[in-house]
Amino acid sequence: MSSDASHGPAGFWRRHVFSTDHKTIGIQFLFTSLVMLLFGGLLAMLIRWQLGWPGQPLPFMEKLAPDGMPGGVMVPEYFNMLFTMHGSVMIFFAIIPLLVGVFGNYLIPLKIGAGDMAFPRLNMISFWLLPPAILIVCAGFFLEGGAAASGWTAYAPLSTTLGPGQVCWIVGVIVLGTSSILGAVNYVTTVINLRAPGMSFFRLPLAIWALFITAIIVLLATPVLASVLILLLFDSTAGTSFFLPAGLIIDGVLQPNSGGQPLLWQHLFWFYSHPAVYIMILPAMGIASEILPVFSRKPLFGYHSMVYAIMAIAGLGFMVWAHHMFASGMNPALGTSFMVSTMVIAVPSAIKTFNWLGTLWRGSIRLTTPMLHALAFVSMFVIGGLTGIFAASTPVDLYLHDTYFIVGHLHYVLFGGSLFGIFAGITFWFPKMFGRMLSEPLGKLHFALTFVFFNAVMFPMFILGVAGMPRRIYDYTQYAHLAQVGGLNRMMSVAAFCLGLAQLLFIANFFWSLFRGRRAGDNPWRANTLEWATSSPPPHGNFAATPTVYHGPYEYSVPGREDDFLPQHIK
Amino acid sequence: MRVWLPEAVTTTAPEIDRLFYILLGITGAVFLLVQLTLIAFVVRYRGRPGRRAGYTHGNLTVEIVWTVIPALILVYLAVHSQHVWAKVRGAPPPPDLEVEITAEQFAWNIRYAGPDGALGSADDLLTINQLHLPVGQTVLIHLKSKDVIHSFFVPQFRVKQDAVPGLTTRLWIEATQAGQFEIACAELCGLGHYRMRGFLTLEPAEAFQQWLASQAPQAEPSEQSS
Numbered sequence: 001m002s003s004d005a006s007h008g009p010a011g012f013w014r015r016h017v018f019s020t021d022h023k024t025i026g027i028q029f030l031f032t033s034l035v036m037l038l039f040g041g042l043l044a045m046l047i048r049w050q051l052g053w054p055g056q057p058l059p060f061m062e063k064l065a066p067d068g069m070p071g072g073v074m075v076p077e078y079f080n081m082l083f084t085m086h087g088s089v090m091i092f093f094a095i096i097p098l099l100v101g102v103f104g105n106y107l108i109p110l111k112i113g114a115g116d117m118a119f120p121r122l123n124m125i126s127f128w129l130l131p132p133a134i135l136i137v138c139a140g141f142f143l144e145g146g147a148a149a150s151g152w153t154a155y156a157p158l159s160t161t162l163g164p165g166q167v168c169w170i171v172g173v174i175v176l177g178t179s180s181i182l183g184a185v186n187y188v189t190t191v192i193n194l195r196a197p198g199m200s201f202f203r204l205p206l207a208i209w210a211l212f213i214t215a216i217i218v219l220l221a222t223p224v225l226a227s228v229l230i231l232l233l234f235d236s237t238a239g240t241s242f243f244l245p246a247g248l249i250i251d252g253v254l255q256p257n258s259g260g261q262p263l264l265w266q267h268l269f270w271f272y273s274h275p276a277v278y279i280m281i282l283p284a285m286g287i288a289s290e291i292l293p294v295f296s297r298k299p300l301f302g303y304h305s306m307v308y309a310i311m312a313i314a315g316l317g318f319m320v321w322a323h324h325m326f327a328s329g330m331n332p333a334l335g336t337s338f339m340v341s342t343m344v345i346a347v348p349s350a351i352k353t354f355n356w357l358g359t360l361w362r363g364s365i366r367l368t369t370p371m372l373h374a375l376a377f378v379s380m381f382v383i384g385g386l387t388g389i390f391a392a393s394t395p396v397d398l399y400l401h402d403t404y405f406i407v408g409h410l411h412y413v414l415f416g417g418s419l420f421g422i423f424a425g426i427t428f429w430f431p432k433m434f435g436r437m438l439s440e441p442l443g444k445l446h447f448a449l450t451f452v453f454f455n456a457v458m459f460p461m462f463i464l465g466v467a468g469m470p471r472r473i474y475d476y477t478q479y480a481h482l483a484q485v486g487g488l489n490r491m492m493s494v495a496a497f498c499l500g501l502a503q504l505l506f507i508a509n510f511f512w513s514l515f516r517g518r519r520a521g522d523n524p525w526r527a528n529t530l531e532w533a534t535s536s537p538p539p540h541g542n543f544a545a546t547p548t549v550y551h552g553p554y555e556y557s558v559p560g561r562e563d564d565f566l567p568q569h570i571k
Numbered sequence: 572m573r574v575w576l577p578e579a580v581t582t583t584a585p586e587i588d589r590l591f592y593i594l595l596g597i598t599g600a601v602f603l604l605v606q607l608t609l610i611a612f613v614v615r616y617r618g619r620p621g622r623r624a625g626y627t628h629g630n631l632t633v634e635i636v637w638t639v640i641p642a643l644i645l646v647y648l649a650v651h652s653q654h655v656w657a658k659v660r661g662a663p664p665p666p667d668l669e670v671e672i673t674a675e676q677f678a679w680n681i682r683y684a685g686p687d688g689a690l691g692s693a694d695d696l697l698t699i700n701q702l703h704l705p706v707g708q709t710v711l712i713h714l715k716s717k718d719v720i721h722s723f724f725v726p727q728f729r730v731k732q733d734a735v736p737g738l739t740t741r742l743w744i745e746a747t748q749a750g751q752f753e754i755a756c757a758e759l760c761g762l763g764h765y766r767m768r769g770f771l772t773l774e775p776a777e778a779f780q781q782w783l784a785s786q787a788p789q790a791e792p793s794e795q796s797s
Contacts, residue, residue, distance in 0.1 A: 077762045151759050157736060158719040158761060245737025249675070249717045262720055262735050297618070302629035305638075327722060327757075328733050329714075329740035332660035336653055343645040350641040351634070353605060358633070360612040362625035367613070375613065382605050386598040393594060393648060395587045395655040399729040402722065402757040466591075467574045468726030470757045474765035480753055481577045481726050488574060557624040564623060 018128070020120035021540055025127045026106030027433060030426075032130055033097035038503070040089035045500055047082050048457075050074045052493025054475045068146065079474040080149035081165070085138070087152030088169065091280070092176050093134050095414060098422045099283040100180070100218070101127070104187050104211045106433065110531035111208050113196025113549065113569075115541045118189040122182050129179035137172030140165025151472060153273070156243035156265040160236045161250050170233045177226045180218050187215035196530070198549030202307070203568070205529050205553040206300065209307050210286025213314045217275045217282075220318070225272035228265065235260070266328055270321035278317040280414060281381070282310060284421025285352060288374045290553075291428050292356055294527045295371035296363025297564045299554040302355040309348035309355075316345040326397045335394045342392035349385050353378065364557070364564075368525075369443030373424035376451050380416025384409060387462065402472075405465020411458045423447070423506075430510075431524050435536040436517030442509040449502035456495035460488050528567045529553050577726045580752070580773060582745045583659045584729040590655050597644060659730060663743035666711035672702070674714070674721035674734040677763035679754060683783060696786045700769040702754060705779035706746045714740045722758035725771060731757045746773045 009015055019025060049058055057072035068078030105123065109116050117123045140147030145163030148154070159166055191204075191212045204212070234240040239256070243265045246258035293300045300306065322330065322338040356378045365371070387409040391397050400406060430438050468481055476482045476489075523532040528551070534543050547569035555566035579585050616624075671682040671690050681702050685694030690713075704710050714723055716734040723742065724731035727750075732742040754769030774782070 075762075076765060080759070080762060080764070149762075155720055155759070158759065161719065161761075247717075248736055250719075260737070262737065296616070296624060298624040299626065299628050301627070302634055305629070305634050327731050329735050329738055332656065335660065336656065339652060339656070340649050343649045346645055347638060347642050351638055354633075354637040355629070357605070357608055357612065358629065360609070360616060362627075363612075363616045364618040364622055364624040365613055365616050366618045375609065379606060379609055382602065386602055389598055389645075389648065390591070390594050393590060393652040395652055395659050396591050396594060398659065398731060399587055399591075399726075401731060402724075463574055466576055468577050468755075470724065470755055472759045472764065476765075478766065478768060479755060484574050554628075557626050559626055 018124060020116070020124050022105045022109050022117045022120070022123060023433070023538065023542075025123055026102050026104075028127050029097050029101035029105060029130070030433075032127075032134075033094050033101065036089055036093035036134065037098070038507075040086055040094050041500055041503065043082050043086040043089065045497060046074070047079070047086060048493040048496040050079055050082075050474065051476075052490045054477055065141075074474075076474040077146060077149060080151075080472070081141070081147040083472055084148045084151050084169075085141075088137060088148065088173070090414070091152060091276070092137070092173060093130070095280045095418050095422070096180065096276070097130060099280060099418060100183065100211070100214060101130070103207065103283055103287065103425055103429075104183065104215070106429065107207055107531065108187055108190055108211060109194065110432075110534070110538060110542055111205050111529050112191060112194060112199055113530045113543065113547045114190060114194035115543065115546075117186050118193055119186045123186050126179045126182040126186065129175055129182070133172045133176035133179065135172075136168050136175060140168045143168065153269060154232065154265075155269075156232060156235065156260075156262050157248060157250075159232060160244060167233065167236055170229050170236065174226055174229050174233075177222045177229070180222050181226075184215040184218035184222070187211060188219065191215075196547050196549055199530075199568075202304070203549055203552050205286075206289035206303070206306055206310075207283070207286035210282045210289070210310055213310050214279050214282045217279055217314050217317065221272045221275040221279075224268060225276075228268035228272070231268075232265065263325070263328060263330060266325050267322065270324045271318075274321040274324065275314075275317045277413065278313055280418045281421075282313065284377060284418045284425075285310070285381075287421045287425040287428070288356065288377045290529070291370050291374040291424050292359045292378075293554045293556055294428075294525050295366045295368055295374075296360055297366075297556045298359060298363040299552075299556055300355070301358030301361070302351075303552065303554065305351055306355055309351045312348040313345060316341060316348070320345055323392055323397075326394050327401045339392055339394045343389070346385065346389060346392070349381075353382055353385070368427075369438065369440055369447055370424045370428035372444065372447045372451075373420050373427060376447070377417060377420040377424060380412055380420055380454075384412035384417050387412060399468075400465055402470055403465035404461045404469045404471055407471050408458055408461030408465060411461065415454060415458065423450070428525070429531075430513070431520030432531055432536050432538070434514055434517075435520050436513055436515075437520050437524060438513045438517060439509050442505055442512075446502060446505040446509060449505070450499065453495045453499035453502060457492050457499055460492050464488065523567075526563075526565050528555055528565050530568055533567060533569050578748075578750075579729060580727045580746055580748050580750065581729070582747055583655075584727070586655050586658065587729040590651060593651065594648065597648070663711050663741065664709050664745075666743065667708035668705065669711045669713065670702070670704070671713045671715065672723065672734070673717060674723070674756070674760075674767075675717040676719065676761050677756070677767040679723075679767075679769040681769075683786070685787070696783065698786060700754075701772075702769055703772045703774060703779055703782050704744075704746055705776040706749050706773055708776060709743060709745045712742045712744070714742060719760050720758050721756050721760050721767065724755045724757035725752055726755070727752050733758055749773050749775060 059072040061069040062072045143164045147165040148169035150159040231242040241257035241260035244257035244260040248255040319341045323342045520536045549568045557564045673680040681698045683696040684690045714734040716736040721734045752771040756767035
């Protein structure tokens with residue numbers, strides 16, 4: 001308490017709203033991005049309604065979206081807005097802030113034994129840019145012509161032909177990118193400079209390695225996104241021609257542009273957005289690498305190769321972007337080189353998977369809620385990774401590109417991978433964040449239902465893709481080759497609604513435990529890393545005295561020791 | 572009709588299918604191996620009172636083994652993929668027929684050479700959304716777009732190719748059987764994207780020539796007379 005009294009700011013606003021404490025900022029990110037996760041999920045429910053029962057009315061939606069669903073029947077423009085906003089909200093406002101904003105902020109100082117971030121005010125600004133970004137992007141729903149509707153990829157020229165909602169999308173994502181860059185500067189500086197005595201780089205927990213490398217990716221890639229979005233903004237509003245060639249005829253009117261190139265948008269966009277995939281998976285890998293040893297009571301298998309694999313994925317992640325463009329019309333020789341780099345990046349992913357299995361081998365496994373989510377992460381990430389090989393194989397991708405196969409693949413990576421990692425992380429660190437335990441029975445029920453319904457929604461997507469069902473299609477019933485897919489789509493929609501309902505259990509568990517959960521104590525999981533060496537929740541300044549680190553993070557079941565764990569700060 | 576790969580109607584489609592099944596076999600085997608190992612470990616090494624976990628930080632030999640084996644499999648897949656890719660996307664064989672397709676929101680404008688045999692001349696034959704192609708002949712399709720990016724996708728061809736404004740992209744096929752199929756737009760192109768559907772007729776060369784002849788501007792004589 002003495003450190004709290006000496007450092008803690010006075011007053012409600014400085015303490016809870018404009019706080020510079022990394023833990024408060026992490027929790028602000030948590031609540032904001034969980035609300036956006038819920039919103040993104042609701043958008044997905046509407047998409048699934050249209051795909052399950054094309055053209056059937058959903059009467060209550062007439063009140064909520066009179067233009068998009070007149071009489072409760074969805075119009076095609078609204079469908080395009082829904083999947084655009086679903087993707088954008090999930091990627092920019094849910095998954096990235098949850099993984100990088102929440103865990104980066106909350107865990108980095110605690111796990112390296114620091115009192116706070118290197119730049120606490122920069123950190124505060126990085127959070128406070130998020131709500132305006134969300135408001136600007138979502139404002140599109142209330143503007144003439146509706147929200148952005150060119151997909152989360154916003155391919156030019158289509159994205160330059162749409163209304164003010166699309167412009168809002170561009171501006172909002174630029175604001176969000178700024179937030180990410182500020183956060184990343186902070187993470188990199190903090191990990192390099194503020195490690196406690198004895199915390200050498202190769203004693204860092206894997207979660208910190210993953211967040212550190214992720215921050216470097218953000219620093220290198222996000223400025224490219226900001227630049228390319230500014231160019232798109234000029235093309236949309238100022239009459240420039242970065243992406244617009246001569247001779248375009250839009251709505252029957254010859255456009256005055258000349259000299260632009262639509263493929264330039266794709267190259268620059270994916271130069272950010274493929275590394276962004278790794279921004280959305282590396283921290284989840286780090287979380288799984290933290291949790292598997294704790295509940296196997298065994299050191300992480302192959303710590304060094306796990307670290308090198310993260311570095312390899314991050315480095316190669318900058319060389320694979322054009323595998324999104326095999327059908328784009330770029331030179332086929334480029335397709336070959338990007339296929340090869342993409343095949344190469346599968347190797348470090350395989351190494352990580354086998355090392356997770358090696359961690360379980362001869363462990364003493366406890367199936368707690370966080371462990372179940374971490375195991376699901378491994379299991380589902382494997383499906384996401386293996387289906388990526390189909391998309392990497394250039395000729396096969398020519399068929400599967402832009403079909404539901406790709407939608408299935410990305411959901412196995414971003415839901416099966418990232419989101420199970422996020423659930424694992426939240427259930428694991430909830431006791432540290434709030435000082436109380438989550439309910440295990442409710443947590444396990446939520447896990448089981450989420451796991452089953454997730455697979456029931458997403459796995460059939462691979463089959464639909466193989467059957468040739470294109471993505472982003474408002475009404476597939478008119479295509480003869482898709483005459484048989486209605487039943488499968490309806491089953492998936494029912495499963496999607498159940499998946500959504502199952503999340504009510506998580507919300508109930510979260511809020512019930514916040515107030516009524518069992519007191520956690522400092523170290524409820526009997527884990528080694530430094531965040532468990534302080535109280536739950538930790539005081540302002542984190543540690544009463546700066547800890548000294550004597551071991552690596554995963555010394556479990558050390559022979560000759562009575563306890564089956566050996567905390568990093570204990571000699 | 573099952574929900575799976577549609578029929579394959581070009582010379583290259585079966586090769587893409589074969590590669591797809593090789594990928595399915597290899598990834599399926601890895602999938603089973605990993606998932607069964609995971610389940611087996613969770614069951615076998617479930618924590619029990621009194622039993623202590625083993626203590627190991629890893630093993631260099633197994634690290635090398637599980638790095639090299641996936642790498643070799645991926646090299647094989649890359650080489651095989653490149654073989655098929657070179658055939659599908661490399662220099663096209665000398666075409667028997669060239670067609671120009673210009674996509675726009677939300678239709679396919681199809682242009683055949685007229686009696687002078689040259690594309691882009693005054694006697695070209697134009698159709699909208701009706702593509703006829705001969706079986707057993709090499710066809711080179713030139714793709715253009717008037718407005719935004721579209722993508723020419725015939726599932727039975729197993730290929731798609733974007734039509735990009737400002738560029739001419741190319742796609743070649745040789746059909747192996749006759750039939751009626753559909754062209755889908757596979758790149759989001761606006762509110763009518765979902766209904767940007769074209770109709771494809773694959774027919775024997777003679778039937779195709781007859782159809783092409785019937786498309787000749789028959790309005791001309793009546794124009795002259797009036």
